[in-house]
Amino acid sequence: MAAGWIRASIASAIAQLTRMFCGLAVLKIVVMQLGVEGIGKLGHFMNLLSILFVFAGGGINVGIAKYVAQYENSKAQLDEFLSAAWTYSLLASCVLAVVFVAGAHAASVLLFGDSQYQRLIIFVGLAQFAFAYINFVTGVVNGLRQTQAFSRILTIGSLIGIIPCYFLVSAYQLSGAVVALVLVQAGMLIPATRELGKLIKLRPRFTARLGETGKLGQFSLMQLSSVATMPLVEMYIRTELARIVGWEGAGTWQGVQRLSYAALSLFISFLSVYYMPTLSALTDGRKIVSYVVKTLGGVLLVFGFAAMSIYFLRGLVFSILLSKDFFIAPDLLRYQLVGDFFRIGAYVIGFLAVAKAATKLYVIGELVQSGFYVVSFLIASHLAGGRGVFIAYALSNFCYFLVCFAGLAFYARARLRAAT
Known part of the structure; x- marks a missing residue:
């Protein structure tokens, strides 16, 4: 047991360090290619992505982990819950996508002062379907207490995502940087799908169960309180800072x-x-x-x-x-x-x-x-x-x-x- 705990701890540490260094590598590439001003504008997209990655699919990955652990020994209950969670996650992602598509123009004007970034905002809003699937899988993996599987998802996914970053940023500037940030997160799709297939045979059905929906809704509320506070506050502060000292000053802070x-x-x-x-x-x-x-x-x-x-x-x-x-x-x-x-x-x-x-x-x-x-x-x-x-x-x-x-x-x- 001790040896297994040590291996899991080492794998977790490696995964977190890999993810951190990949994030810093993207930041370094952006500074080299776009300068400090580019970092300032990219900061808004960083906050949008952090909001979406937490709340994609309704922000229920912690709830999935809790109830997967609770129903682990009852296949019938586990299947019913996963089908309900799958339905909840997909519907929440659809609602979120509609909000981003419909509000892209207004969001671009509000955040950047013009509408030229609305396509990027729509792209980010649609990318959250991938984030929702990743959150669903990691919730299941954590619920089954598969620490090493979770670490492999983070490590391999981060490395896959970082590979095309330099080309994207150098070729497409700010747009490429936004795509690169999405790929760093979405790179986990491949290892997540593989790890889920090794753990359970998932045949999700679209079903609505009020009891399970109510339970998952509580976790959505908790995550909403997180994503609706500090990331949005930082976006407000960054916009005001750009107005006071320009985007270069905002980039230094970012x-x-x-x-x-x-x-x-x-x-x-x-x-x-x-x-x-x-x-x-x-x-x-x-x-x-x-x-x-x-x-x-x-x-x-x-x-x-x-x-x-x-x-x-x-x-x-x-x-x-x-x-x-x-x-x-x-x-x-x-x-x-x-x-x-x-x-x-x-x-x-x-x-x-x-x-x-x-x-x-x-x-x-x-x-x-x-x-x-x-x-x-x-x-x-x-x-x-x-x-x-x-x-x-x-x-x-x-x-x-x-x-x-x-x-x-x-x-x-x-x-x-x-x-x-």
Whole structure:
């Protein structure tokens, strides 16, 4: 058992690192070919793709994993559920596609100031059918606890997707970059289909079961709260930033944000794979609080060291991962790293709500975090112009961390009172 766990952990780590490096490779190619201004405009499509990849098919992959694990030993129930989930996913994708096709012109004008990007928006909206299938498969794979199969999907899919990226960006510029980003995600179609065929014989039927639909709808609501908050907030901030300092300034912010996401994703992967399952299994209030506090201290210590290393080696880091022409003022980078520090701290505490399936608390947390960011940006940009976006990032994450820590203290007090 220990050997299997170790192999699964190694496979998961390799998959996450591969996915991270492929994402950074695309970013590097775009900076080389399109410059910092290109990164600024591409940022909107990055947010659209992150929204679609999470919400494609209704955002039910976590729900699929839950109920596949629950019905695993009952073939009849599993078949009925998968047919209902397949129907739900397909219908949700159709609705989403109609929204993107119908709203492409308005979205292009709103985000970029003209309609020339509406075809790309339609393309992205149709690509989510592939994302929905991938989400369906990974939900089944995770529900069956096939960690190595999931890792193979991520690793092989990322490598398949990255192969044509340089040609696409160099030949077709921004349009090619959008297609490249889609392929990095859609590359998982091939290994996903293969892994699903090895695990189960799926013969999906189109069926509507109110009970299963209601269960899956709850997961759609949770995912909708995620995709309707921070990604949309970032799109709003990027548009305002382009108005204040131009697309090059917005591109500088976008480049730094993507590097932050890459660093944060490694820590979030650890929290998802190791921390949250352990937290979910704990029932004693004192042990839960103790585990959260210990993990918080360890993660902040490691991340703090990594952040200081990035700051002092910033010239080398940015020249390797972006370009030698990329520059960000040291004080602005400090704000970004401070924001990342408190953001990962808030994640550690916030995973407690996820582990205990506190849906309302999760939704409220997403809204509060996004609200802090918007308010901080409006104030800081008014006082400091384009520099304000970095100040707002640090300030909003610090405030949200304080809210999360206060929530943890309240939870600890309530559980200790219940135990006495």
